Amino acid sequence: MPRRLILSAALALFALPAALPAAARDNHALLVGASQYPNLAEAFWLKGPTNDVALVQRYLTTAAPVPFAPENVTVLADGQPGATAPTLAAIRQAVADLTARVQPGDFVYLHFSGHGSQAPAADPASELDGLDELFLPVDIGPWNDSVAHVENALVDDEIGQMLDGLRAKGADVWVVFDACHSGTATRAAPSGEEEVRARQLPPSALGIPEDALEGASRALPAAAAADPRAPAEPPVPLAAGSGRLIAFFAAQTNETTPEKNLPRGQPGRMPLGVFTHTLFETLAEYPGATYRQVAQEVLRKYAVQNLARSTPLFEGDLDAVVFSADPAPRVSQWPAVADGAELTLPAGRLHGLGEGSLLAVMASAADPLGAALGYVQVTAADTFTARAVPVAHAGMAPPADLPRGVQLRKTAAEMDFSLAVALPEGDSPPAAAMRAAAGRIAQDGLLGARIRLVDPGADADLRLAVIPDSPRPDAVWVLPATGLVDREALARTPSVSTADKDTDALAATMADTITHMARAINLMKLGAGLAGDGALDVEARLLTRPAGAVALAPLPGGGVPRLIPDDEVHMEAVNHTDRPVDINILYVGSDYAITAFPPQRLHPGDRLQQGLFRITDAAFGRDRLVMILTPAERGSAVEDLTFMAQEALDLTRSARGPRGLDAALREAGFGTTTRAVVALSAPAPSGPAPAILQFELDTVPAD
Numbered sequence: 001m002p003r004r005l006i007l008s009a010a011l012a013l014f015a016l017p018a019a020l021p022a023a024a025r026d027n028h029a030l031l032v033g034a035s036q037y038p039n040l041a042e043a044f045w046l047k048g049p050t051n052d053v054a055l056v057q058r059y060l061t062t063a064a065p066v067p068f069a070p071e072n073v074t075v076l077a078d079g080q081p082g083a084t085a086p087t088l089a090a091i092r093q094a095v096a097d098l099t100a101r102v103q104p105g106d107f108v109y110l111h112f113s114g115h116g117s118q119a120p121a122a123d124p125a126s127e128l129d130g131l132d133e134l135f136l137p138v139d140i141g142p143w144n145d146s147v148a149h150v151e152n153a154l155v156d157d158e159i160g161q162m163l164d165g166l167r168a169k170g171a172d173v174w175v176v177f178d179a180c181h182s183g184t185a186t187r188a189a190p191s192g193e194e195e196v197r198a199r200q201l202p203p204s205a206l207g208i209p210e211d212a213l214e215g216a217s218r219a220l221p222a223a224a225a226a227d228p229r230a231p232a233e234p235p236v237p238l239a240a241g242s243g244r245l246i247a248f249f250a251a252q253t254n255e256t257t258p259e260k261n262l263p264r265g266q267p268g269r270m271p272l273g274v275f276t277h278t279l280f281e282t283l284a285e286y287p288g289a290t291y292r293q294v295a296q297e298v299l300r301k302y303a304v305q306n307l308a309r310s311t312p313l314f315e316g317d318l319d320a321v322v323f324s325a326d327p328a329p330r331v332s333q334w335p336a337v338a339d340g341a342e343l344t345l346p347a348g349r350l351h352g353l354g355e356g357s358l359l360a361v362m363a364s365a366a367d368p369l370g371a372a373l374g375y376v377q378v379t380a381a382d383t384f385t386a387r388a389v390p391v392a393h394a395g396m397a398p399p400a401d402l403p404r405g406v407q408l409r410k411t412a413a414e415m416d417f418s419l420a421v422a423l424p425e426g427d428s429p430p431a432a433a434m435r436a437a438a439g440r441i442a443q444d445g446l447l448g449a450r451i452r453l454v455d456p457g458a459d460a461d462l463r464l465a466v467i468p469d470s471p472r473p474d475a476v477w478v479l480p481a482t483g484l485v486d487r488e489a490l491a492r493t494p495s496v497s498t499a500d501k502d503t504d505a506l507a508a509t510m511a512d513t514i515t516h517m518a519r520a521i522n523l524m525k526l527g528a529g530l531a532g533d534g535a536l537d538v539e540a541r542l543l544t545r546p547a548g549a550v551a552l553a554p555l556p557g558g559g560v561p562r563l564i565p566d567d568e569v570h571m572e573a574v575n576h577t578d579r580p581v582d583i584n585i586l587y588v589g590s591d592y593a594i595t596a597f598p599p600q601r602l603h604p605g606d607r608l609q610q611g612l613f614r615i616t617d618a619a620f621g622r623d624r625l626v627m628i629l630t631p632a633e634r635g636s637a638v639e640d641l642t643f644m645a646q647e648a649l650d651l652t653r654s655a656r657g658p659r660g661l662d663a664a665l666r667e668a669g670f671g672t673t674t675r676a677v678v679a680l681s682a683p684a685p686s687g688p689a690p691a692i693l694q695f696e697l698d699t700v701p702a703d
Contacts, residue, residue, distance in 0.1 A: 025105045027068045027323070028171075030094050031056050033077035034086045034114030034138045044205055046197055047271035048259035049113035050079040052178060055272065055350075056111050058384060059280055063346070065287040065325040066107065074098070078138050086114070088137040088152040095162045104170025107324050110163075113273050116179035116235070117201040118253075119143070119150050120212050122157075131213070132156055133181045133235040133253060142207040150206050160237040167241030172324050174291075178273035180251040180310070181235055189465035189483030190425050190457040196482045198256045199273065228700050229546075229562045234315050244324070246291050246316035250275035255310040258482045263349050264305075265459050268382065274307045274482075284350040288328025292318035299560065300694050303624060304525045306461050306480040309489055311622075311698070314559050333365060333409035336376075336388075338402060343388045345408050348381040352410070355381060359388060359408040361399050369411065374399025376408060415525050418450045419518045422463040422483075424476055425456035430466045433498040434476045437507040446511035451518055462517070464510075472652065474499040478513065492590055492621040494651045516649040520592045523626060523644065526692055536691050537576040538602070538629050543609075544569055555695070564702040565617045571627070572609045575602040580632040582639040585612065590621025590699070593648035599638050619648070620699050627693040 033049035053075055060068040074094050076086035084090050102108060115136040122132065133156040141151025166173050180200040203213060232252040238245060250257035250273065262272045275298075282297045289297075295314040302308060321327050331351070336343040347353055360372040375393035378386050388408065390398035423438055424431040438453045440446075447453070454460055463483045464476050467490075475495040479485050485493065494517065496510050543552040547566035555561045555569075563569070575581050581602045587595040595613075602608050612625075630639045 027066050027107045029060055029073040029109040031075045031111045032086045036078050037138055048273050050077045051270050052113040052273045052276040053077045066323045086137050087139040099165045102169045102171040106171045108166050108171050108173045110175040113178040115199055115201040116181040118181050119208055156236045164239055164241055167243035170243050172244040174246045176248045178250045178275045180257045181253045189463035189479050196258050196260050198258050200256045228564050238315055244317045249313040251310035252313050257310045258308055281350050286330050290319050290321055299696050304521055309480055311560050333407045336406050336408045345386055348384045348386045350383050353378055353381050353386045360411050362407040362409050365407050417522050420452050420454050420460040422454050422458055422460035423456055424464045424466050428466050430474050430476055430498040436503045440503050440507035441511050516592050520588050538581055539574040540693055541572050542695050560696045560698050562698045562700050563615045565615050567615045569612045571612055574607045575604055578604050582630045582632045584628040584641040586626045588624040590623050591619045591648040594644055594646045596642035596645040599640050601638050615699050623697045623699055625695040629691050
């Protein structure tokens with residue numbers, strides 16, 4: 001689908017608040033959070049699902065762009081006072097009650113947080129792999145061999161029937177699953193406080209015999225080889241129906257998804273599903289976006305926050321606006337209420353505010369930034385609220401005697417370009433070698449001021465680990481913030497060998513590896529940092545052509561398309577503005593290479609179609625194409641960002657030998673500046689801001 005920057009993957013900031021649609025229908029929600037499983041070993045219990053549903057409940061009843069009356073939000077969660085436990089019977093009854101209550105035109109939001117698993121399918125022909133996906137209520141029982149079924153499991157087919165029943169009543173349904181199924185992850189690095197857990201229960205924990213799982217797969221009829229480009233099958237069958245259906249899944253059926261103490265590095269953080277927190281963080285900032293735009297922003301956040309390596313799956317009518325609301329721009333200002341010397345506002349950490357955030361005081365929501373009455377600074381923030389005090393800024397004294405109804409407007413995006421990397425735990429020879437190298441890195445300043453090496457288990461963006469049973473037991477692996485590693489993903493995970501290096505060589509190689517990764521990560525962080533009061537009305541999309549084909553076809557949006565060797569990728573862009581726009585395209589490979597294509601200038605009304613590259617078999621994994629669009633003055637030099645290119649990172653490393661947007665990008669790690677947190681201010685009022693579009697691709701083998 002085309003992406004336009006009026007409300008695009010870049011989701012540019014606007015000054016105007018979101019308009020609320022008329023309440024012409026009822027909105028309902030059922031929130032299910034299963035954390036503690038009495039019939040399972042305590043090691044398999046979760047902590048986050050009950051917090052997930054509490055977060056979602058508060059958002060729906062206080063901050064959603066459409067009204068959810070508290071009495072229309074049903075919560076099934078263990079660990080919450082007054083809430084009904086999410087047993088299988090309770091879930092079935094709640095869905096039945098909801099189905100009886102909804103009317104044509106109503107909207108239904110469903111949220112399932114908890115463990116997932118798999119079992120041999122009751123109808124093997126209905127599943128490509130012969131296995132049913134399961135959501136586990138808290139009264140989940142063991143595998144019953146006599147009926148070939150897991151007791152009290154909520155099976156994917158039954159969930160599909162529940163969705164069909166709601167849609168048959170004419171209701172629009174959005175269902176979110178923060179659970180995973182068949183993937184397996186191993187904790188290879190400590191994350192502190194035992195805060196990370198995978199929301200996946202191995203079938204063996206339910207007593208499912210291994211031969212039953214293998215037999216289910218063997219019983220499938222032989223089929224023609226599937227197209228490797230084909231999108232992943234959703235874990236729940238999604239049939240056609242009268243009401244609109246949108247389904248978000250935290251992970252595909254062969255992946256895991258974690259829960260973690262969030263928000264990272266903040267006081268009062270708590271265990272939350274990474275997918276739930278990321279999704280509602282996005283909704284808080286962009287309540288009037290389409291499902292497709294929300295999905296794209298969730299994928300971008302996953303790329304830069306290093307919280308999970310899973311690939312969320314998005315299905316259904318993705319071009320509708322979330323909650324069937326009216327389209328609206330990003331919310332960047334909020335009403336404020338004076339409370340003595342402080343101001344309070346209904347936005348907090350979920351909305352991107354934190355201690356030190358600077359906000360302009362506006363008498364009216366429609367006033368330009370130049371009419372600011374002064375500035376305030378946030379002194380405290382929780383998930384949904386913040387407090388601020390007047391401060392002197394930009395030559396203006398602290399504002400006093402403020403009129404009623406003032407708005408507090410965010411004036412800049414604060415991008416943290418620092419990176420914390422946790423050292424490996426243990427006394428193994430590779431870990432000891434890395435600790436010695438860390439001392440040399442610090443002594444020689446090899447990482448600069450923005451990148452810090454911290455103790456094992458400390459709060460970190462990346463984690464170093466030794467994995468004895470991996471293909472490279474002498475290596476130090478670079479893992480995401482969770483410290484969890486999917487064994488199938490090791491081939492795409494950077495690592496540095498230690499046995500063939502002395503301390504100096506190991507220090508130099510690891511510093512180069514981390515710096516390489518940091519530059520690519522910071523480039524993607526900028527996607528949320530370029531913000532302005534004007535919209536850059538440029539339509540852009542990616543096209544593909546398989547080998548031997550003649551016609552170009554659009555790459556699907558909303559998920560992560562798959563490409564195989566010899567597939568071509570082309571770009572098409574149309575400038576709907578009244579001024580020139582410069583386009584720079586950077587390709588960030590799964591090996592952290594950054595390829596810069598020659599810049600192009602697109603004049604008003606111009607359409608540009610350009611072939612970019614052909615997929616090769618050099619490296620497979622998650623690649624990202626970053627399109628940077630910069631408004632230009634007529635007659636000016638074309639913005640050239642080719643300086644950002646860098647060579648590929650050898651993922652298995654052994655011994656071997658400004659101006660304008662340019663300035664912001666150099667701050668992201670391509671220059672020598674030492675500041676970590678940089679405010680990327682909004683542009684002058686003369687025109688729209690630059691913007692970044694990010695497209696994600698999975699490159700996979702052809703067989």
